[in-house]
Amino acid sequence: GENVGLHLPTLSVQEGDNSIINCAYSNSASDYFIWYKQESGxxxxxxxxxxxxxxxxxxxxxxxxLNKTVKHLSLQIAATQPGDSAVYFCAEKEESNYQLIWGAGTKLIIKP
Amino acid sequence: DTAVSQTPKYLVTQMGNDKSIKCEQNLGHDTMYWYKQDSKKFLKIMFSYNNKELIINETVPNRFSPKSPDKAHLNLHINSLELGDSAVYFCASSLSGGPRTGELFFGEGSRLTVL
Structure with a gap:
């Protein structure tokens, strides 16, 4: 459905620290999960x-x-660098289905 | 040697006009997609073609018409542009089947601004 009214979650992390980006997925039948990174532009x-x-x-x-019990996915980035600044998306799909279901995205900001 | 290329990168036009965005991939993929990304970064699938056949057609106004002349090309034509059509449109491609069927390769996006 439409994610009307939702804001883009933001995570600020100090350079060199570890980052954890979380995602709750919706379809219990999903059996394949992907993380994407979108840099500006x-x-x-x-x-x-x-x-x-x-x-x-x-x-x-x-x-x-991946925690299937609570339908939760996380992405951990070790020793975060300035080049990790981006919007991160989780996506899920059923193996038999063409269509990816995309999460809302999380903006990761790296503080110097 | 760009993998997925779309043109134009920027498009500014008046309401009511008709415009097209072109996409080409040189990866040998058999599936291509059009996505719309709004100002909040939500990615919404619009269409998908597999071997030139339409397989995903989400609830999109029929002012939007995709055309796939061959497996390597998927163009998007938009009639009677409206203010709400302003967004970044991404073309993507993938290989159906295989271990990473969710791996989409995206173009750089086409930013459409309707005035």
């Missing part, structure tokens, strides 16, 4: 994904955690 870019048969997946400086 650009399109969203894939960061990391996770399937429902896992609860944790690590990439380079990023970790995604």
């Amino acid at each position: 650009k399109g969203p870019q894939f960061i990391i994904d996770i399937r429902s048969n896992m609860d944790k997946r690590q990439g380079q400086r990023v970790t995604v955690l």
